[in-house]
Amino acid sequence: MTTTAETSGQFTLGDRAVHRIGYGAMQLAGPHVMGPPRDRAAAVAVLRRAVELGVDHVDTSDYYGPHVTNEIIREALHPYPAHLTIVTKIGARRTAAGEWPEALSAAELRQAVHDNLDHLGVDALDVVNLRMPGFAEPVQRSLAEPFEALAALRQEGLVKHLGVSNVTPQMLAEARSIAPVVCVQNHYNLVHRADDPLVDALAREGVAYVPFFPLGGFSPLQSAALETVARRLETTPMQVALAWLLARSPNLLLIPGTSSVAHLEQNLEAAARVLGPVELAELDRIGGTGEPDVDL
Numbered sequence: 001m002t003t004t005a006e007t008s009g010q011f012t013l014g015d016r017a018v019h020r021i022g023y024g025a026m027q028l029a030g031p032h033v034m035g036p037p038r039d040r041a042a043a044v045a046v047l048r049r050a051v052e053l054g055v056d057h058v059d060t061s062d063y064y065g066p067h068v069t070n071e072i073i074r075e076a077l078h079p080y081p082a083h084l085t086i087v088t089k090i091g092a093r094r095t096a097a098g099e100w101p102e103a104l105s106a107a108e109l110r111q112a113v114h115d116n117l118d119h120l121g122v123d124a125l126d127v128v129n130l131r132m133p134g135f136a137e138p139v140q141r142s143l144a145e146p147f148e149a150l151a152a153l154r155q156e157g158l159v160k161h162l163g164v165s166n167v168t169p170q171m172l173a174e175a176r177s178i179a180p181v182v183c184v185q186n187h188y189n190l191v192h193r194a195d196d197p198l199v200d201a202l203a204r205e206g207v208a209y210v211p212f213f214p215l216g217g218f219s220p221l222q223s224a225a226l227e228t229v230a231r232r233l234e235t236t237p238m239q240v241a242l243a244w245l246l247a248r249s250p251n252l253l254l255i256p257g258t259s260s261v262a263h264l265e266q267n268l269e270a271a272a273r274v275l276g277p278v279e280l281a282e283l284d285r286i287g288g289t290g291e292p293d294v295d296l
Helices: 042-052 068-078 105-118 144-155 171-178 196-205 220-232 237-248 261-272 277-287
Strands: 010-013 016-019 055-057 085-090 125-131 159-165 184-188 208-212
Touching: 010 105, 010 208, 042 068, 042 261, 068 105, 085 105, 105 144, 125 144, 125 184, 144 159, 144 171, 159 171, 171 196, 184 196, 196 208, 220 237, 220 277, 237 261, 237 277
Parallel strands: 055 085, 085 125, 125 159, 159 184, 184 208
Antiparallel strands: 010 016
16 A cells, blocks of 8 residues: 555645645656656646645745646646645746856846746646745845845735745854745755754754755765665665654654656655654764754
8 A cells, every 4th residue: 555645744835734745747747757657647747646645735936847747737637636736946047057046136037936836727826936046055145136136026925935945054044134034945855964053953943954966965974874774674775764864853754756656655655654763863874963952
């Protein structure tokens, strides 16, 4: 029997409680997140199966493709179930060569919001993350100007809730001085633990943290150690990595992506994977520990 998203528990995202394992739609686009997928019908099937299994949090962006992922989401799921929360991100654009230059001017952000609205087929976006530049690691800089522009779009009713992505704690504090922030989306996983203090601080305040790259940045030795644990538990490294994230903190919302129904079902099965004290201690040794607590 396939495990459903309901077994993962829930946490508040914006104005809804969502199940803690959602779905990241980036892989629905073509190679290198450019152009159409090789099998559009399969991409539609993955989304429909995800919702059928209880997934109520879909992460996307109109610059995936560009436009392709949102168009597939609309084809597969529109009219959207009332319980479904679609989170998108803006702050970059795609070039013909597949690059990801920043797009943070007020005009670019407004256009990006309208592009997402049009391709998703909605009147207002549930949650919009301001994605700041930097590949996997945030670059400390002011986000006041673009976040003020995004906050203005929220005041107009085009966006319901705001989040930030690829930010430092200082950048998050600056954003929160401008408008409420309902989620942070940063690079975080079993071995990339720099945000440990931020995860804990946000948990205390009831703010969602959405990690990306659940298996990104692992050294060969760390990967081998994770595989050893997975073999002992008769499961996959991805399921163990996701189960560890679910156990790490109740405010972590996961968005593993795949273009395969079988892999989707495997990812959701991680919600039922209970890691005991021995496994958790062993996994913590693989990843190391974070820094002392911080206050926001």
